[in-house]
Amino acid sequence: MLRQCPLLLPQDLQGRVYDGFISIQEKDFRLRVILPTDLQLRNAKIQCSWQLKKALQGYQQIVKQRLQHSPNLVSFMMELKTVLEVALKNANELQTPPAPQYYCCLVKDIESLGWDKLSFVDTEFSTIKLKIEDSSGREHLITLKLNAKYPNEAPDCCVDFPVPFAVTWTPQSSLQNIHNQLSATLESLKHFWDALDEIDEKTWVLEPEKPTRSATIRRIAIGNNVSVTIDVDPRHPTMLPECYFLGAEHVVNPLRDKLNYNIHLWDPENGLLxxxxxxxxxxxxxxxxxxxxxxxxxxxxxxxxxxxxxIPDQVCDDPRCGQPFHQACLYEWLRGLPSSRQSFNIIYGECPYCSKPITLKMSNKKS
Ligand SMILES: [Zn+2]
Ligand SMILES: [Zn+2]
Known part of the structure; x- marks a missing residue:
């Protein structure tokens, strides 16, 4: 039936399901093509074995596009073969192992840095984790991904910093240079982490539950159903951060007023908390x-x-209630009430807890 792909065979009488192999460079990749009831190729589903999936990684869009434009299954299979050939060729080139001088140079580099500064190195010597302590005693783990062209090309640094970090690199640079640059950046962020560590330690941080070193936001509990979210500028951690209050209006409004009245009291010398x-x-x-x-x-x-x-960011404004709800939950609840009414994007109804009037303003913001 498919002369060009003798290994792909129809599995049913209608010709909707084909199963078999696509062979390339003496390798066979299993696949199955399932056509929809109208037999339109562009709506076909292609199920690939994991080997084929892996080989086509990064090429899914091209395959999809070829599927849309091929007039029939035979021509699609020819297109797929071409794509697969290119994908395998490119993958081979990427896998060329580094030259011996790579290891020589790298081991020399590590020796001059000191093995004690490494917390991990993989068997290929392509991933290295550096352990650096800042002057406040916090330990930071930085992952370096080296490519075969090291030291002609800079390694990728994966850091957990609240600011972008780009390593300055020349072919004469070494791990020691990266270490120095990282230490300098850690030092420049010391006051930011000091300020947030104090908040994490002395207040109730509701979010994030486990803050990473790059997290600049904290939602801090103030009282029952009342919290403030601050977004701290990593470069100016002792300046007034952006503050968002969450809670019933009668509690939150006075806090907003205090913030406005007392803003002159803010003294960068005093620390954030x-x-x-x-x-x-x-x-x-x-x-x-x-x-x-x-x-x-x-x-x-x-x-x-x-x-x-x-998170539950809708709050009943009745002073004795103050119950929080998810916007979606409150919306469903109010919609189900015969007594509620909607005007544009505002819904008026009663609080499920205290039966006092409650309004819900629908927003489409993604939180
Ligand atoms: Zn809910
Ligand atoms: Zn209520």
Whole structure:
């Protein structure tokens, strides 16, 4: 049937399912083509063995496009063969092992840096993890990916920094140069990490649950169902950060007012946490006397904290209630109420907890 692909055979009478192999460079790759009921090739599903999938990695778009434009299965199979040939050829070129001087040079480099500064090196000597302690005693792990052209080309540095890091590199550079550059960047970020470490230690950070070293945002609990999210500038960590309050209006509005009135009290000499306390005139609840469950930030409808990636950011404004809800949960709830009404993107109804009026403004923002 398919003269050009003798290894691909129809599996049913309608000619909808083909199963078999595509062979290239004396290698056979298993695949199965399933046509839709209208037998339109462009809607066909191609199931590949994992070897074929791996070989075509990065070429999926091209394959898809060829599938759209091929007049019939035979010509598609010819196109697929060409794509596969190119993909395999390119993969071979990438896998050329480095020359012996690569290892020579690298081992010499590591020796002059000191093996004790390495926390890991893989068997191919292509991935190295450096361990660097900053002057506040925080340990940082930096992954270097070297390619076969080292030291003519700079290694890729994977860092967990809140700022971009690009290594300055010449063919004469060495691991010691990278180490120096990394140490300098770590030092420049010391005050940022000091400030955030203090917040992580002395307040209740609700989000992120496990902050990485690159995370600039913290949502800090202020009280039951009230929190402030700060976004700290890594270059100016003791300046007033952006603050977003979350909670019932009667609690949050006075905090916003305090922030406006007291802004002149902000003193970069005093550190981030102390300034937040001074300006907002509050003490943040601390980990020593409260449990995380004391803040009960869970949604009052689904009883969960996370819904997809959303957090319960809709709050009942009644002073005695203050119950938070997910926007999606509250929307479903209010829509189901016979007494609720909608005007443009605002829904008016009653709080599921206290039955006081509640309004929900629908936003399409992704959170
Ligand atoms: Zn919910
Ligand atoms: Zn309520």
């Amino acid at each position: 102390q300034n937040l306390k001074d300006v907002l005139e509050i003490e943040f609840p601390s980990r020593s006397n409260l449990e995380k469950s004391d803040f009960s930030m869970d949604c009052g409808i689904c009883y969960a904290y996370r819904l997809d990636s959303a």
